[in-house]
Amino acid sequence: MEDMRAFRDAVSGWANGGSGAAASDLSVRLGLRTAVLLEGPSDLAAVEALAARRDRDLAAEGVCVVSMGGAMSVARYAGLLGPPGLGLRLTGLCDEGEQRFYDRGLQRAQAPHRDFFVCVSDLEDELIRALGTAGVEEILRAEGDLRAWQTFLHQPAHHGRPRNQQLRRFLGTKKGRKIRYGRLLVEALDAERVPTPLDDLLASL
Numbered sequence: 742m743e744d745m746r747a748f749r750d751a752v753s754g755w756a757n758g759g760s761g762a763a764a765s766d767l768s769v770r771l772g773l774r775t776a777v778l779l780e781g782p783s784d785l786a787a788v789e790a791l792a793a794r795r796d797r798d799l800a801a802e803g804v805c806v807v808s809m810g811g812a813m814s815v816a817r818y819a820g821l822l823g824p825p826g827l828g829l830r831l832t833g834l835c836d837e838g839e840q841r842f843y844d845r846g847l848q849r850a851q852a853p854h855r856d857f858f859v860c861v862s863d864l865e866d867e868l869i870r871a872l873g874t875a876g877v878e879e880i881l882r883a884e885g886d887l888r889a890w891q892t893f894l895h896q897p898a899h900h901g902r903p904r905n906q907q908l909r910r911f912l913g914t915k916k917g918r919k920i921r922y923g924r925l926l927v928e929a930l931d932a933e934r935v936p937t938p939l940d941d942l943l944a945s946l
Contacts, residue, residue, distance in 0.1 A: 744771055745800045749807060756809075756817050761826070768827050774803040775946060776822040778815060778833035778857075782808045783912075784864050786923035788834075791935065791943055794928065804946050805829075812839035816846030823850040832856040832945055834938055836863045856945065858938035865909050865919065867936035868926040874904040880922070880929055889915075 748771060751764035777799075779785050785808045792799050799806060809818045812835065823831045831852040835843045837859050847854050860867050869877050881890050893899060893911050902910075912919045927939075 745805060748773070748805055752807060752818070752821065753810075755821055756814065761821065764821070765827060768829070771800070771805070772803045773805050773827070773829055775805070776818075776827075776829045776831055776833075777804060777806040777942070777946070778818055778822075778831060779806060779808050780812050780834070780836065780839070780863075781810065781919070783919035783923035784808070784834055786920045787864055787868065787927045787939065788942065790924040790927035791939060795943065797943070797946075799946065802946065812836065812842045815843050816849055819846045819850035819852055823847075823852045825850055830856070832858075832942065834858050834860060834864060834942055836860050838862070858942045858945075860936070860938050863909075864923070864936070864939065865912055865926075866905065867938060868923075868930070869905050869908050871930055871934045871936050872926060874908060876929065877908050877926065880925055884921075884925065886918075 744767060748764060748767040751767055755761040755764050777788065779788065785806050788806050789799070807818065807822070809815060815835075819831055820826055822829050831847070831850070833856075835857050840859060843857055844854060847857070872880075878887075878890070881887050890911055893914065894907065899907050899910065912922050927935075
């Protein structure tokens with residue numbers, strides 16, 4: 742696990758203008774064959790939580806899950822990790838509204854689009870719809886966030902919005918909350934209620 746964290750750190754440094762030597766060496770040492778490109782750390786937490794639920798050790802299978810820090814970074818990461826760079830198979834999740842960035846980035850990296858799975862709004866929305874808003878609110882209660890949630894609902898800016906949109910916004914209002922709930926929402930899902938894009942991604946690995 743420490744080696745996989747080191748690989749992610751090396752890739753991040755490479756994407757920000759550093760050398761790719763460390764990432765290349767670690768890729769060989771870890772026997773990597775696939776890179777899962779995700780927009781942010783909350784998506785990474787969700788994917789790793791589902792893998793753990795299904796007793797999958799992705800690192801042992803040669804799979805690295807990478808948070809890119811935004812959809813507009815896909816061209817850079819696809820170029821570094823895909824056919825032009827380390828030669829790994831690329832897969833991942835993308836939001837429907839960001840698909841154009843993925844299409845251009847993957848085309849430039851000569852990577853197939855079919856291996857990417859599309860969320861209608863984003864993965865948080867998929868998870869909230871799978872659990873139902875009442876189910877998500879029960880998790881907020883269990884995690885001690887109910888008072889903060891109720892305070893959020895009383896703010897005029899959020900009045901009149903659908904409850905699922907309010908929940909999505911709430912999860913993003915505090916640093917680290919989306920990451921924590923990315924894992925918690927997946928852990929709370931019934932096995933047959935896993936959102937299709939997330940389910941299909943894991944099945945493809």
